Amino acid sequence: MAWSVSRKAVGAARVPQMFQRDAFFDNAKYLAIVLVAVAHSWEPLKGDSRALQAAYLVVYAFHMPAFIVVSGFFSRSFDGSPRRLRRLITGVVVPYVVFETAYTLFRRWVGGEDADVSLLDPWYLTWFLCALFVWRLTAPVWRVVRWPVPIALGVAMLASVSPAIGDDLDLQRVLQFLPFFVLGTCLRPEHFRLVRRREARVAAAAVFAGALGLAWWAVPRMDTGWLYHADSAQELDRPWWSGPPTQLALFGCAVVLTACFLALVPGRRTWFTPLGAGTMYGYLLHGFLVKGADYLGWYDHGPLHSPGGEVLVSVAVGVAVTLMCASPVRRALRWVVEPRMEWAFPPEAVQIAREREREKAAV
Numbered sequence: 238m239a240w241s242v243s244r245k246a247v248g249a250a251r252v253p254q255m256f257q258r259d260a261f262f263d264n265a266k267y268l269a270i271v272l273v274a275v276a277h278s279w280e281p282l283k284g285d286s287r288a289l290q291a292a293y294l295v296v297y298a299f300h301m302p303a304f305i306v307v308s309g310f311f312s313r314s315f316d317g318s319p320r321r322l323r324r325l326i327t328g329v330v331v332p333y334v335v336f337e338t339a340y341t342l343f344r345r346w347v348g349g350e351d352a353d354v355s356l357l358d359p360w361y362l363t364w365f366l367c368a369l370f371v372w373r374l375t376a377p378v379w380r381v382v383r384w385p386v387p388i389a390l391g392v393a394m395l396a397s398v399s400p401a402i403g404d405d406l407d408l409q410r411v412l413q414f415l416p417f418f419v420l421g422t423c424l425r426p427e428h429f430r431l432v433r434r435r436e437a438r439v440a441a442a443a444v445f446a447g448a449l450g451l452a453w454w455a456v457p458r459m460d461t462g463w464l465y466h467a468d469s470a471q472e473l474d475r476p477w478w479s480g481p482p483t484q485l486a487l488f489g490c491a492v493v494l495t496a497c498f499l500a501l502v503p504g505r506r507t508w509f510t511p512l513g514a515g516t517m518y519g520y521l522l523h524g525f526l527v528k529g530a531d532y533l534g535w536y537d538h539g540p541l542h543s544p545g546g547e548v549l550v551s552v553a554v555g556v557a558v559t560l561m562c563a564s565p566v567r568r569a570l571r572w573v574v575e576p577r578m579e580w581a582f583p584p585e586a587v588q589i590a591r592e593r594e595r596e597k598a599a600v
Contacts, residue, residue: 263513309421
């Protein structure tokens with residue numbers, strides 16, 4: 238028995254460090270996707286509660302930036318090689334085509350909307366796949382320029398005053414969220430260790446308390462449209478010159494709140510750590526639940542528009558997205574979200590992919 242354990246330990250030691258999963262990042266991805274889903278469920282309810290609107294503002298200020306920063310961190314090694322391009326196609330492009338089509342049909346059959354399938358016009362949450370595709374292709378660029386984050390911020394600020402960009406591929410969001418992805422590509426493991434110290438956790442709790450108080454004050458004064466990063470200043474009926482300073486302010490707030498969020502994420506292995514590997518499933522699937530509930534009139538029930546109802550909805554959606562990230566769902570839908578598609582690539586690319594899968598399976 239001891240000899241068997243020893244062999245397993247030696248085998249694990251032979252696996253390159255880059256293929257070993259870090260419990261901290263899996264925890265962060267899981268908690269971030271729960272926040273994304275729960276915040277989406279608040280949209281039909283928040284008009285009845287100033288407290289919920291304040292919580293909505295705080296969560297929307299950092300939940301997608303946190304998810305994008307982590308995505309950027311894990312895109313640092315993207316180099317445009319055939320193996321990584323294959324993974325980009327199977328893990329991003331194919332799910333985008335499938336789920337954009339599925340959501341369009343869902344809008345027609347469940348929502349009764351006159352919607353046409355258009356791969357150029359992402360709906361609801363599929364924009365993130367478009368953005369991730371574009372961002373990851375640009376990852377090598379940010380490794381060779383001298384000031385990547387300031388340049389990306391400049392691009393985001395220019396986008397905020399450029400209504401002519403239009404809606405194709407949701408490019409406003411792609412460009413306005415770009416600085417968070419670029420920031421992620423610039424971070425190193427030691428940067429994350431800085432925010433995981435005890436004093437950082439204490440400070441994080443205080444910052445979130447202050448942010449909730451500030452958000453309470455800002456509820457009647459702030460246009461939440463800024464937080465979606467989907468429109469230019471002119472499209473939000475604001476003067477054009479307000480776009481760049483607002484982008485800078487939102488970037489600063491998001492970075493601070495993201496750091497606080499990461500400071501509160503446990504670094505040890507927990508019951509939800511394995512779910513971090515399935516966050517893309519939870520992200521892509523929860524939209525059917527949230528939008529379906531809205532289409533079917535579930536939010537029209539009066540008791541849900543009370544503090545108890547808001548808590549009930551939050552817990553229910555949190556549990557649902559947790560189940561969506563679980564292994565049974567991943568096994569059932571891997572052919573859609575993470576298809577192998579060996580038939581679509583030349584043999585040498587398939588062999589490289591198989592070797593990577595064996596290395597991952599050895600962990």
